[in-house]
Ligand SMILES: Nc1ncnc2c1ncn2[C@@H]1O[C@H](COP(=O)(O)OP(=O)(O)OP(=O)(O)O)[C@@H](O)[C@H]1O
């Protein structure tokens with residue numbers, strides 16, 4: 001199947017169901033969704049509506065039950081090595097050091113030892129963990145582990161980032177630092193980003209477009225262009241009138257969606 005546009009990621013009538021103890025659970029869709037190259041899209045929706053499933057299918061870790069997932073116009077039929085994926089669950093290797101964990105994507109790509117070590121060092125500096133290269137994951141706080149995972153995602157410089165609630169567990173201050181860092185990376189390199197979050201303010205702060213999914217099986221309930229300029233500064237943006245007005249507008253939209261859902 002050919003792409004109908006120049007989208008980086010395309011979902012055409014995709015649905016996903018799981019079979020569990022003989023019963024079928026409809027997890028997602030059908031949904032159709034396009035993400036343009038260099039676009040930052042936030043995916044928002046209630047727990048269990050299929051957000052992680054959407055990322056898993058984009059990464060080629062799961063196949064849709066129906067419909068097609070395209071990446072650069074080509075159906076995703078195997079693990080998609082073009083994306084960096086920061087999964088919702090912590091997948092650090094406990095027996096490896098911080099540096100050893102961050103090096104994994106480069107090892108898979110066959111980078112030589114010296115080049116690899118330098119690139120890993122840079123990635124750890126960028127997330128503020130240069131002094132923890134030799135530590136094991138068990139010796140780190142939850143927030144630090146998250147930053148190691150972030151460094152591991154960025155280390156191989158993928159052009160597309162899939163991020164599943166990457167900052168949810170961080171304290172408010174660190175969350176802002178990491179959000180700003182991600183915005184700076186995005187601003188400089190214009191990666192395509194599909195970013196899952198529960199946090200409406202975070203979605204607006206970061207994204208060009210917010211896509212709201214309804215309760216399971218998730219379908220696109222609303223899509224919202226974020227009319228805020230770039231570059232953005234998360235520290236000052238939260239107090240700006242345009243941001244607060246937009247947050248209110250999106251809340252109202254979501255509230256009416258929730259009310260409609262309950263009425264059905
Ligand atoms: N591998 C799997 N096997 C069986 N069911 C699954 C599997 N993965 C997901 N599901 C089910 O599919 C539905 C959607 O799951 P998913 O993890 O995509 O939700 P989510 O929107 O990411 O939720 P959360 O916000 O809680 O992370 C849920 O009902 C979940 O139980």
Ligand SMILES: [Mg+2]
Nearest residue numbers: 051052088164
């Ligand atoms: Mg999830």
